Amino acid sequence: MTVRHHVARLLGSLCALGAGAAFAADLVPVKIGVLNDRSGVYFDSTGEGSVVAARMAVEDFKPEAHGLKVEVVSADHQNKPDVGASVTRQWYDRDGVDAVFDVPTSSVALAIAQITKEKNKAFINSGGGTADLTGPACTPNTVHWTYDTAALANGTGKAMLKRGGKTWYFITADYAFGLALERDTKAVVEKNGGTVVGGVRTPFPNPDFSSFLLQAQASGAQVIGLADAGLDAANAIKQAHEFGIRQGGQKIAALLIAITDIHSLGLEVAQGLDFTASFYWDLNDGTRAFAERFEKRMPGKKPTSYQAGVYASTLHYLKAVAALHSAKDGAAVVAKMKEMPTDDPLFGKGTIRPDGRKIHPMYLFEAKAPSESKGAWDLYKVLETIPAEQAFRPMSEGGCPMVAGMTAK
Known part of the structure; x- marks a missing residue:
C-alpha cells in the first residue's frame, strides 16, 4: 500500500470520527428522574423495579435513532413530602432533570405536581393514587397514568x-x-x-x-x-x-x-x-413478554402495575419529546403527549384527557x-374487564380548573 493510500485511509477515518462527534453533539439531551420509595412500604411494588422499567423503555425506544440522548436517574423520597420536594427541586434546578416519573405516596405526588408546574417541567405519575392529581390539583404539566382512587x-x-x-x-x-x-x-x-x-x-x-x-x-x-x-x-x-x-x-x-x-x-x-x-403480567402475549424480560433484570420478580405504568409512560413521553425535538418546555411536552394517541404492549391503545388522566381499561x-x-x-x-370509558371518573366530575366548562367523557 502506498503512502498516498495510507493518508487517504487516515483522512477517511478522521472524517468518520468527526461526523460521529458531530452527530453526538446534535442529540437532544433528555434526563428522566424516577422518584419513589426504595426503603419503605412501597419499595417492592415500585422501587428499583420502576427504575428498571424506565431503562427498558429507553432501550426499546432507541433514542439515538430519534435524535435523543436519554439518561435515567433515581432517588428515594422515603414517603415524605419534604424529602420528595427537596430532591425534585435539586433535580430541576441543579441536575438538569426534565421529567419526574412514578412517585407513589399521594402526599408526595401532590407536592411534586406543584413544583413541576412552577419549574415548567413534566410530571408523569404512575405510583400515586389520589384522583386529585386530575381534579383540584391538576396542572398543565402532569399526566396521571396507571390508576387512581x-x-x-x-x-x-x-x-x-x-x-x-x-x-x-x-x-x-x-x-x-x-x-x-x-x-x-x-x-x-x-x-x-x-x-x-x-x-x-x-x-x-x-x-x-x-x-x-x-x-x-x-x-x-x-x-x-x-x-x-x-x-x-x-x-x-x-x-x-x-x-x-x-x-x-x-x-x-x-x-x-x-x-x-x-x-x-x-x-x-x-x-x-x-x-x-x-x-x-399474564394478561396477554405482550404483558408476558415484558414480564419475562423484566424478570431477567429483577430475578424472581414479576412487574407490578406501577412498574408497568412507568415503562409505558416513559415510552410515550419519549415519543412526544422526539416529536418536539426538545424536552425543555414541560407543558409543551405534556400537551404533545395528550395530542398523540397512546399505544404500547402493556396497556394497548389509549388516550390522555385534557385533565391529564390516561384512559385505558x-x-x-x-x-x-x-x-x-x-x-x-x-x-x-x-x-x-372494565371498559376505559367506565373505569375512570368523568372529567366533568373531577373539578380540574383547566377544563372547567369542557364536555367531559
Whole structure:
C-alpha cells in the first residue's frame, strides 16, 4: 500500500470520527428522574423495579435513532413530602432533570405536581393514587397514568356491592392517598345503595392493625374496606386472617394491592380477595413478554402495575419529546403527549384527557385459591374487564380548573 493510500485511509477515518462527534453533539439531551420509595412500604411494588422499567423503555425506544440522548436517574423520597420536594427541586434546578416519573405516596405526588408546574417541567405519575392529581390539583404539566382512587372505587366498590356487601367500615391510612380512596369509595357505595357504618384512621406506615380490625369486626359491617396499600395492606390482610374475620362472614375489600403483596401473603391467606388493577403480567402475549424480560433484570420478580405504568409512560413521553425535538418546555411536552394517541404492549391503545388522566381499561381480579395456581406468580384470575370509558371518573366530575366548562367523557 502506498503512502498516498495510507493518508487517504487516515483522512477517511478522521472524517468518520468527526461526523460521529458531530452527530453526538446534535442529540437532544433528555434526563428522566424516577422518584419513589426504595426503603419503605412501597419499595417492592415500585422501587428499583420502576427504575428498571424506565431503562427498558429507553432501550426499546432507541433514542439515538430519534435524535435523543436519554439518561435515567433515581432517588428515594422515603414517603415524605419534604424529602420528595427537596430532591425534585435539586433535580430541576441543579441536575438538569426534565421529567419526574412514578412517585407513589399521594402526599408526595401532590407536592411534586406543584413544583413541576412552577419549574415548567413534566410530571408523569404512575405510583400515586389520589384522583386529585386530575381534579383540584391538576396542572398543565402532569399526566396521571396507571390508576387512581376513583377507578379503584368504581371497580372494587361496585363489585362488592353487587355481591351483597351493602354495609361498610373503613380502615384508612391517614394521609392523602388513604383519605382520597375512602372518599371516592364511600361515594360509590352510597350512590349505589350502600351504607358506611363507621371507620377508623390509622398511622402511616403502620405495622399493627389489631385494634383497628377488632373495631371493624365489632361494627358488624358486611365489608371492611382497606383504604391503604403496600405493606400496610398486606399486614392488615394477614392480621385479619389470623383473627378469622373473613372466616366469620365479613368480606375484606383490598382497595389497592400489588402483585408483590399478594405474592408475599401467599394464596392461603389472599385467596378470594377481590381487587382492581390496570395490569397483570399474564394478561396477554405482550404483558408476558415484558414480564419475562423484566424478570431477567429483577430475578424472581414479576412487574407490578406501577412498574408497568412507568415503562409505558416513559415510552410515550419519549415519543412526544422526539416529536418536539426538545424536552425543555414541560407543558409543551405534556400537551404533545395528550395530542398523540397512546399505544404500547402493556396497556394497548389509549388516550390522555385534557385533565391529564390516561384512559385505558381496568380489571377486576380475584386472588386464586392455592389449588388453582400453577406457579409462584400465577396469582390472579380476571373476573371482569372494565371498559376505559367506565373505569375512570368523568372529567366533568373531577373539578380540574383547566377544563372547567369542557364536555367531559
